[in-house]
Amino acid sequence: MLLAQNILAAILADAERLGFVYSSDPQTGNLLAALAASKPDGRLLELGTGLGYGTCWLKSGLSVNATLTTVEANMRNSQIAQSHLGNDKRIRFVVRDSGLWLQDAPAHYYDLIFADAPAGKYTHLDEALQALNVGGIYVADDMRRKTDGTDEYLESARRLVEILTQRPDFVVTKLTDFATGVLLAVRMRL
């Protein structure tokens, strides 16, 4: 795996400087890299680029023919991510609301969706699932109660799990004790 530790470190240094506390956990990143590698010709989508930490992990598992689109509403965040990762032609950076992006997405298009913004996870879930190909993997993190007591999205996370586990067309795995609590849902062919 070609993991650019220097880029990860530079992104985290920017995050520290800007007080951006939303970058993914390294264990989640490592899982994202493995999942990305499982889709050698895949179309990958990240909702919520942040400063590019998760993007950098996804890139490390991105095969030569795979592509990654990463969508971020905040121009500054996307620009910082692009300053670190913008020279990779397989990665497309989009500055847009992820809910709007999903509304326009073709059905069954993406092979992996890392839903790391509220839109695509706590809103626009139907649109995100509709955009996922058969065999495609939907990934969400921050599913567990936080140690610092900030549980803004805990109830939404519980609802997300409930909705997904009731879908007959998805196999759901809850990695509750892994990293910040990760949910994987894989679309089945019925």
Ligand SMILES: C[S@@+](CC[C@H](N)C(=O)[O-])C[C@H]1O[C@@H](n2cnc3c(N)ncnc32)[C@H](O)[C@@H]1O
């Ligand atoms: C948890 S952070 C993303 C972290 C990043 N994926 C990573 O792995 O390091 C969430 C990001 O989503 C962005 N965001 C919030 N609402 C959004 C929306 N509706 N559309 C797109 N991005 C959004 C925020 O600006 C923030 O940068």
